[in-house]
Amino acid sequence: MKPAPPKNLHIATRGTTRQMNRRVVLDLIRINQPISRADLARLMGTRRGAVSVLVNQLIADGAVFEGATGEAKRGRKPTFLYMDSRERCVVAVDIRPTRTFVMVTDLLGRQLASVTSYPTERDPKRFVAGLAKRIRALLAGHRDLGRCEGVGVVVPGMVEAESGRVLSAPNLGWRDVSLRESLAAAVDLPVQIEHSGKACALAQLWSTRDAGASGNFVYLNVSDGLGVGVVLGGRLVRGHHNIAGEFGHIPLNIDGPRCGCGAAGCWEVYVSNLATLSRYFGRDLRERPFPADAATLTIDDLITRARGGDAKALAALLSTGRYLGLGLGAVVNAIDPSHVYISGEVTAAWDLIETTVRAALAERVLTQSAGATPIVIVPPEQYPRLRGAAALIAAQSFAEHMSA
Amino acid sequence: MKPAPPKNLHIATRGTTRQMNRRVVLDLIRINQPISRADLARLMGTRRGAVSVLVNQLIADGAVFEGATGEAKRGRKPTFLYMDSRERCVVAVDIRPTRTFVMVTDLLGRQLASVTSYPTERDPKRFVAGLAKRIRALLAGHRDLGRCEGVGVVVPGMVEAESGRVLSAPNLGWRDVSLRESLAAAVDLPVQIEHSGKACALAQLWSTRDAGASGNFVYLNVSDGLGVGVVLGGRLVRGHHNIAGEFGHIPLNIDGPRCGCGAAGCWEVYVSNLATLSRYFGRDLRERPFPADAATLTIDDLITRARGGDAKALAALLSTGRYLGLGLGAVVNAIDPSHVYISGEVTAAWDLIETTVRAALAERVLTQSAGATPIVIVPPEQYPRLRGAAALIAAQSFAEHMSA
DNA sequence: CCAAATTTGTACGGGCTGCAGACAATCAAT
DNA sequence: ATTGATTGTCTGCAGCCCGTACAAATTTGG
Numbered sequence: 016m017k018p019a020p021p022k023n024l025h026i027a028t029r030g031t032t033r034q035m036n037r038r039v040v041l042d043l044i045r046i047n048q049p050i051s052r053a054d055l056a057r058l059m060g061t062r063r064g065a066v067s068v069l070v071n072q073l074i075a076d077g078a079v080f081e082g083a084t085g086e087a088k089r090g091r092k093p094t095f096l097y098m099d100s101r102e103r104c105v106v107a108v109d110i111r112p113t114r115t116f117v118m119v120t121d122l123l124g125r126q127l128a129s130v131t132s133y134p135t136e137r138d139p140k141r142f143v144a145g146l147a148k149r150i151r152a153l154l155a156g157h158r159d160l161g162r163c164e165g166v167g168v169v170v171p172g173m174v175e176a177e178s179g180r181v182l183s184a185p186n187l188g189w190r191d192v193s194l195r196e197s198l199a200a201a202v203d204l205p206v207q208i209e210h211s212g213k214a215c216a217l218a219q220l221w222s223t224r225d226a227g228a229s230g231n232f233v234y235l236n237v238s239d240g241l242g243v244g245v246v247l248g249g250r251l252v253r254g255h256h257n258i259a260g261e262f263g264h265i266p267l268n269i270d271g272p273r274c275g276c277g278a279a280g281c282w283e284v285y286v287s288n289l290a291t292l293s294r295y296f297g298r299d300l301r302e303r304p305f306p307a308d309a310a311t312l313t314i315d316d317l318i319t320r321a322r323g324g325d326a327k328a329l330a331a332l333l334s335t336g337r338y339l340g341l342g343l344g345a346v347v348n349a350i351d352p353s354h355v356y357i358s359g360e361v362t363a364a365w366d367l368i369e370t371t372v373r374a375a376l377a378e379r380v381l382t383q384s385a386g387a388t389p390i391v392i393v394p395p396e397q398y399p400r401l402r403g404a405a406a407l408i409a410a411q412s413f414a415e416h417m418s419a
Numbered sequence: 420m421k422p423a424p425p426k427n428l429h430i431a432t433r434g435t436t437r438q439m440n441r442r443v444v445l446d447l448i449r450i451n452q453p454i455s456r457a458d459l460a461r462l463m464g465t466r467r468g469a470v471s472v473l474v475n476q477l478i479a480d481g482a483v484f485e486g487a488t489g490e491a492k493r494g495r496k497p498t499f500l501y502m503d504s505r506e507r508c509v510v511a512v513d514i515r516p517t518r519t520f521v522m523v524t525d526l527l528g529r530q531l532a533s534v535t536s537y538p539t540e541r542d543p544k545r546f547v548a549g550l551a552k553r554i555r556a557l558l559a560g561h562r563d564l565g566r567c568e569g570v571g572v573v574v575p576g577m578v579e580a581e582s583g584r585v586l587s588a589p590n591l592g593w594r595d596v597s598l599r600e601s602l603a604a605a606v607d608l609p610v611q612i613e614h615s616g617k618a619c620a621l622a623q624l625w626s627t628r629d630a631g632a633s634g635n636f637v638y639l640n641v642s643d644g645l646g647v648g649v650v651l652g653g654r655l656v657r658g659h660h661n662i663a664g665e666f667g668h669i670p671l672n673i674d675g676p677r678c679g680c681g682a683a684g685c686w687e688v689y690v691s692n693l694a695t696l697s698r699y700f701g702r703d704l705r706e707r708p709f710p711a712d713a714a715t716l717t718i719d720d721l722i723t724r725a726r727g728g729d730a731k732a733l734a735a736l737l738s739t740g741r742y743l744g745l746g747l748g749a750v751v752n753a754i755d756p757s758h759v760y761i762s763g764e765v766t767a768a769w770d771l772i773e774t775t776v777r778a779a780l781a782e783r784v785l786t787q788s789a790g791a792t793p794i795v796i797v798p799p800e801q802y803p804r805l806r807g808a809a810a811l812i813a814a815q816s817f818a819e820h821m822s823a
Numbered sequence: 824c825c826a827a828a829t830t831t832g833t834a835c836g837g838g839c840t841g842c843a844g845a846c847a848a849t850c851a852a853t
Numbered sequence: 854a855t856t857g858a859t860t861g862t863c864t865g866c867a868g869c870c871c872g873t874a875c876a877a878a879t880t881t882g883g
Contacts, residue, residue, distance in 0.1 A: 026463050027439035029841050029868050035431035036870090053831055059430050065870060067832060084878095090830025091878040173785060182786055231659050252651060254755020255635050256788050264785060265749040268672045268684075278748070278783040280672075344682070345669040349753060351658025379682040381577060381668060382586055384660050433839050433870050440841085457860055469841055471861065494859025495849040 033069070036061075040069045041413070044079055044096050045123070045221075051085060051093030070096060098123060102161030103412075106150055106204075107404035108168040109211070110135060112186045112239045117149060118398060119160060120405040122412055124218060127160055130398065139192045147201035165205035166198065167407035169214040169400050171240045176257035179208040185275035186240050207407035212236055212260060214403030216244025217251050219356055219393070221406050233262075233352045236400065237339070237359030241283040245350055262346050267338060282345075285338035288314045288360060295331040314360040321367060335361060336368030340375025347376065347385050358393035358400075365392050437473075440465075444473045445817070448483055448500050449527070449625075455489060455497030474500060502527060506565030507816075510554055510608075511808035512572040513615070514539060516590045516643045521553060522802060523564060524809040526816055528622060531564055534802060543596045551605035569609035570602065571811035573618040573804050575644045580661035583612040589679035590644050611811035616640055616664060618807030620648025621655050623760055623797070625810055637666075637756045640804065641743070641763030645687040649754055666750050671742060686749075689742035692718045692764060699735040718764040725771060739765060740772030744779025751780065751789050762797035762804075769796050
């Protein structure tokens with residue numbers, strides 16, 4: 016009789032050392048590709064012999080492949096190593112209240128075909144049916160992209176980690192929808208669902224150069240809602256029920272306007288696109304939900320008007336900027352990140368609102384250094400949310416090569 | 420020429436496995452002592468031979484010692500192992516705005532002598548001189564306690580990790596005080612300084628049974644200020660500048676009363692002891708700082724009055740309870756902890772305010788499960804802050820046995 | 824064109840580690 | 854006294870990294 020399994024207690028066995036280094040090698044190849052065995056050894060501070068064994072094992076497992084030989088000023092030319100992402104693709108889906116976006120990427124999250132979008136069907140059942148139909152058609156039309164490894168989906172709401180059920184997505188009106196199960200059955204592919212903020216943070220973590228090294232950052236996605244993802248110590252913070260990071264629903268004012276989540280005065284209510292537009296139209300923010308059919312004007316239009324000299328538009332943006340900075344101050348106080356990444360439509364007006372944001376941040380922050388926390392804008396051209404969706408599948412496919 | 424050192428990149432070497440298991444064994448002995456080698460092997464799921472080697476090495480290093488043989492129903496009696504905390508002690512110091520508390524503990528944080536306290540001197544230089552004098556006298560009078568391993572100090576403010584300087588402690592009126600350096604010179608002992616919330620969380624982490632296993636919790640200390648410590652994945656969250664976890668300064672209302680930190684409407688302003696007392700006296704919270712000499716009434720007195728039927732006292736407490744729950748909702752949304760620990764004077768009235776706290780928490784939280792997050796009260800008899808101070812030294816002394 | 828220098832990737836012995844099973848010591852129950 | 858169970862140790866084995874040496878590949882210098 017084998018002894019009881021060590022539950023949640025990291026005992027190191029003979030193979031643990033190999034596993035750890037295997038992971039490091041795979042990470043380094045992913046980040047620095049193309050790279051040679053000798054360069055890996057230099058980066059890791061080990062001998063070339065050690066990495067050769069690891070690399071050859073990864074090649075045998077199909078995680079890595081040898082490409083063309085590289086150039087060297089003197090001496091034998093190195094053989095470059097690449098992540099093996101050939102003939103495999105991922106479907107990334109971004110569900111938003113108004114429209115749903117679909118993209119095909121490779122295993123590294125690189126775009127392989129143009130992004131398509133269509134209006135979001137609010138009924139879960141019909142939504143799944145429509146999405147599955149589009150995914151099947153997309154893959155049938157692009158057989159050259161290789162085998163599809165899975166579908167990654169980001170939603171503006173909370174997701175249960177194990178089951179992939181959407182617990183609550185107020186902006187979609189969804190509650191307890193078993194999205195993963197039904198979609199997986201409809202497309203006959205592995206499906207991963209995650210909160211948009213968490214997924215964006217995950218993608219950012221993956222594409223960061225110094226992977227794992229002091230990875231303490233916060234990712235903010237400002238759009239219909241306010242999605243936040245937190246990475247601490249190189250790991251995405253999930254919390255006990257996988258609902259950590261909901262900074263969008265910390266209060267700016269507990270007596271403020273009501274939020275879709277049921278509470279009052281959440282940060283999200285002050286900085287979402289809807290909030291900015293409502294402010295422009297002079298409506299009371301308390302009249303939420305704002306009638307959607309009346310809002311033909313988009314945030315992009317608003318920014319254009321602000322640049323064109325519309326004082327009311329500029330004021331609405333600056334007001335959003337101020338609230339953004341105030342809430343950011345709370346986040347910085349709580350997390351003390353080394354960076355803050357922000358994406359979303361409103362970042363197109365960053366040059367207009369930056370000083371306002373920073374001033375508001377400094378107002379609430381406890382030290383000068385915290386007030387100087389670098390803010391990095393992630394431009395919409397990078398499709399951060401779709402990249403996050405792709406990362407969900409890529410990370411999983413990656414993990415398979417870790418333990419084997 | 421050795422290759423460059425692997426910067427922030429966890430490469431596993433030959434000895435890494437041993438180090439990891441050494442750590443696990445030491446942790447298990449600390450938590451479960453007294454324990455035998457055979458029981459350790461069962462807990463870890465390894466063979467007895469493996470743990471024997473580890474244990475004997477720890478004994479040789481003086482981290483662990485063999486005690487009396489234990490009892491067994493059948494077979495050979497096991498030899499119990501203990502953390503070697505004999506003839507070593509730690510001085511724990513809790514600096515609070517009104518009084519400073521001092522206690523002597525062993526390396527496990529167990530109280531060895533009665534707690535003493537004296538009024539806090541606000542001038543840093545004179546404070547250090549007075550504290551050093553008392554520590555020297557205390558140790559001279561208790562030579563039976565063995566060699567002092569160091570002095571752990573908790574302060575209500577931010578501390579720079581490397582230098583041990585107090586960056587800012589508004590409630591003490593301190594700013595950029597090099598406390599560790601000066602105190603270490605005055606008492607000629609190692610000194611560790613830390614924020615009270617972080618230290619309490621650290622102590623809680625250490626005394627928790629399942630060390631490291633899904634250690635996701637938040638520690639709240641409600642007293643003169645609001646000290647918060649966060650533990651995620653079994654690790655204390657420090658952040659980039661060691662100022663993470665300052666949830667005391669997230670806003671409940673950005674237009675609220677001014678806080679000592681410079682911002683407005685911080686959670687701390689609504690739930691600190693001063694806030695509760697001010698509410699009882701009917702003063703406007705905006706008149707901060709409250710005149711200290713006028714406040715001869717303590718929170719404990721207030722609670723006594725509330726129990727005696729003083730409706731105003733009860734109302735003040737319930738109001739604090741409501742704000743406590745509202746802020747707690749923000750913390751739970753952000754961190755999604757498995758537990759919340761709360762200590763501080765006001766917890767003596769927990770039976771009076773619990774339902775109010777829970778109702779307010781549920782109001783702001785996003786899921787039902789999050790609203791049911793267990794709240795554990797840490798009673799003042801356990802001296803949580805002093806235990807936290809002791810843990811600072813114990814953890815360090817512990818770490819020395821990890822790598823060697 | 825050839826030899827020296829340089830770089831890459833591989834091969835082999837050594838040391839450290841955990842793994843598995845056997846063994847002596849110890850103690851209660853029979 | 855015998856039996857059976859339990860503890861702690863010991864010994865051979867396999868896995869892994871470390872250090873060194875070595876062949877292959879390529880540029881540089883004459």
